[in-house]
Amino acid sequence: MTGAPLPEPAPSPTATDAGVPSTQRAARPRWRETLGLLARNPTAAAAGLVLLAIVLIAVFDETLAPSGPNEISVEDRLQAPSLAHPFGTDDLGRDILSRVVLGAGVSLRVGFLAVAFALVVGSLIGLLAGFYGRWVDDVLMRFMDVLFAFPAVLLAIAVLAVRGPGAGNTALAIGVVYVPVFARVTRASVLGVREEVYVRASRSVGASDFRLLTRHVLPNAAPPIIVQTSISLAFAVLAEAALSFLGLGTQPPNPSWGLMLAEGRGFIDIAWWLAFFPGIAIFLTVLCFNLLGDGLRDVLDPRQRTLMAGGGR
Amino acid sequence: MTEDVLVSARGLEVHFPIRSGGALRRTSGVLRAVDGVDLDILRGETLGLVGESGCGKSTLGNALLRLVPPTGGTVTFDGTDVTSLDRRGLKEMRRRAGMVFQDPFASLDPRRTVAQTVSEPLEVHGLRSGGRERAARVAELLELVGLDPAVAGRYPHEFSGGQRQRVGIARALAGEPDFLVCDEAIASLDVSVQAQVLNLLRRLQRQLGLTLLFISHDLSAVRHIADRIAVMYLGRVVEVGPADAVGSDPQMPYTQALLSAVPVPHPELERSRKRIVLRGDVPSPAAVPSGCRFRTRCPYAFEPCPDVDPALQPVGAPGQLAACHLHGVVGRPVDSGEPVAARD
Ligand SMILES: Nc1ncnc2c1ncn2[C@@H]1O[C@H](COP(=O)(O)OP(=O)(O)O)[C@@H](O)[C@H]1O
Ligand code: SF4
Ligand SMILES: [Mg+2]
Numbered sequence: 311m312t313g314a315p316l317p318e319p320a321p322s323p324t325a326t327d328a329g330v331p332s333t334q335r336a337a338r339p340r341w342r343e344t345l346g347l348l349a350r351n352p353t354a355a356a357a358g359l360v361l362l363a364i365v366l367i368a369v370f371d372e373t374l375a376p377s378g379p380n381e382i383s384v385e386d387r388l389q390a391p392s393l394a395h396p397f398g399t400d401d402l403g404r405d406i407l408s409r410v411v412l413g414a415g416v417s418l419r420v421g422f423l424a425v426a427f428a429l430v431v432g433s434l435i436g437l438l439a440g441f442y443g444r445w446v447d448d449v450l451m452r453f454m455d456v457l458f459a460f461p462a463v464l465l466a467i468a469v470l471a472v473r474g475p476g477a478g479n480t481a482l483a484i485g486v487v488y489v490p491v492f493a494r495v496t497r498a499s500v501l502g503v504r505e506e507v508y509v510r511a512s513r514s515v516g517a518s519d520f521r522l523l524t525r526h527v528l529p530n531a532a533p534p535i536i537v538q539t540s541i542s543l544a545f546a547v548l549a550e551a552a553l554s555f556l557g558l559g560t561q562p563p564n565p566s567w568g569l570m571l572a573e574g575r576g577f578i579d580i581a582w583w584l585a586f587f588p589g590i591a592i593f594l595t596v597l598c599f600n601l602l603g604d605g606l607r608d609v610l611d612p613r614q615r616t617l618m619a620g621g622g623r
Numbered sequence: 624m625t626e627d628v629l630v631s632a633r634g635l636e637v638h639f640p641i642r643s644g645g646a647l648r649r650t651s652g653v654l655r656a657v658d659g660v661d662l663d664i665l666r667g668e669t670l671g672l673v674g675e676s677g678c679g680k681s682t683l684g685n686a687l688l689r690l691v692p693p694t695g696g697t698v699t700f701d702g703t704d705v706t707s708l709d710r711r712g713l714k715e716m717r718r719r720a721g722m723v724f725q726d727p728f729a730s731l732d733p734r735r736t737v738a739q740t741v742s743e744p745l746e747v748h749g750l751r752s753g754g755r756e757r758a759a760r761v762a763e764l765l766e767l768v769g770l771d772p773a774v775a776g777r778y779p780h781e782f783s784g785g786q787r788q789r790v791g792i793a794r795a796l797a798g799e800p801d802f803l804v805c806d807e808a809i810a811s812l813d814v815s816v817q818a819q820v821l822n823l824l825r826r827l828q829r830q831l832g833l834t835l836l837f838i839s840h841d842l843s844a845v846r847h848i849a850d851r852i853a854v855m856y857l858g859r860v861v862e863v864g865p866a867d868a869v870g871s872d873p874q875m876p877y878t879q880a881l882l883s884a885v886p887v888p889h890p891e892l893e894r895s896r897k898r899i900v901l902r903g904d905v906p907s908p909a910a911v912p913s914g915c916r917f918r919t920r921c922p923y924a925f926e927p928c929p930d931v932d933p934a935l936q937p938v939g940a941p942g943q944l945a946a947c948h949l950h951g952v953v954g955r956p957v958d959s960g961e962p963v964a965a966r967d
Binding site: 506507508510511512513514515516517518521525526529530 | 685718731747748794
């Protein structure tokens, strides 16, 4: 009975274990508990706040950008950072701050789309493979192994070569690369959860497989998937930058951090700000998604959770 | 057999393949968790199923409800063959048969409230329509198991072991079952709450007219609540009969050994009690001895024991059956498939 969250009532003649739980703690939804614990981890909380700001910038990019992304002003070419242009201007006189802000929209949209695709497809595959095992597992996971065996960039380039460049296809290309990652993480988590007694208990009252999967297995298998989502977002943003840098992702004149990095590379000696600010944006975003992922891992790890909250298993 | 049988197993087998070498998945043997069980559970009775840990009690309980697929033999529930039920038949069978699990910390989904857990059978079987009616039924069930209905919105981690077990019992009862399997349902509870949960189960059994399969590794605990007792050894039911008879005058050496390990609460009787100390360990269910599976530890083993697998035969009190050649060599010879003598 060690590890019991609440002590059994004292064995007195009138002792009863029935009735009201001995704490008066009100029932709280789990996600609020998670947020509360996350807030107590300063690094993860800070990363979360920065990401929130970046996401807000990405969502309201067109309203927030001081000028249009492609407003060319020849006389303002290659201006160093100043009050008028806090991040300076590029070789065409475009305001870099505006392009970084608009680039956030492009980068994050592609990142989120890519991860959403990988999450949905990969988790579904992992869920079915882990839950049903046997040949379902063999077939699905061997397929994932094949996909995983391709070098990531090569796979993404192949998808883009077939479907052509553009934001949507870039997201698809990155998403395909991450499908096996989500499939594996989900499968591993599901393998543990499917053996839980509460899953058998639910089956014993007649619940269908669909119900077991959606009501019991997936919610309990979710924590590592959530952590993986955060970490994959970091990689997806990085991958979008890399593909754009290689000229395969976002196409000019659209602003994308990776593309700006590539364009600024030629001016690194005379105008460092061209590459510096998009580089910082990529760095900050990737770092924060990783830090948030680490924080989530700490909070969502069941054993860690018991230690911190003093309850639950 | 004219008695009213609710659940019946005939030659029931659950063999697990033993896999070695991970990826290749070669089967290198079989683990005979349940190995030819014949058992009838009568309507309205409490049948105690006892045996040492690992002898296959849980697997048998699960196989009766088809929570573990049997690899051989048959199970009938209220006259229908459970092993050949279709999806709908199986679902209805699972409404009519519930299970209470050993570990109340593992058997409740930590992410679901008490109300969600208890109402799951209602939703699955469409037993009450509408949220309000279901909530009322959940409250009724919580009261039935001695919990305050106000706890419906709480999560399992807010409860003690005994309270959680009551939630588990409420869930098992939600579908208004006829049959309840209690798999060591009080074994992992604190001693102070074991009696309370046991009394609750007895009360519910009477009040709802349940048929109870009460699984326990403790013969002395089962004697007081069971009408009949079945003793299991290495995947087989080796003795079954009225609780008084099996509990005081067992006919199978294994049961006698189990019983002699139970202290008698009377000094003189205790002194005169003859102890049967078993030699050796329980063999692995992956290497079941030939003939009588108990022969490697039996103090009375004699010539036919390695050669003939003993069948249950009527001995001792009315309704008592034991599988032992001391009462006459009855059973299946090891090499030929022909039974030595017909069963009663
Ligand atoms: N799913 C399974 N796969 C393989 N072996 C199992 C499985 N379930 C139980 N066993 C084995 O079957 C035997 C009987 O187990 P069990 O029915 O749990 O015994 P009991 O409940 O009497 O302690 C044990 O040796 C156990 O290791
Ligand atoms: S059949 Fe033989 S070995 Fe088995 S219990 Fe009886 S005497 Fe012992
Ligand atoms: Mg068991």
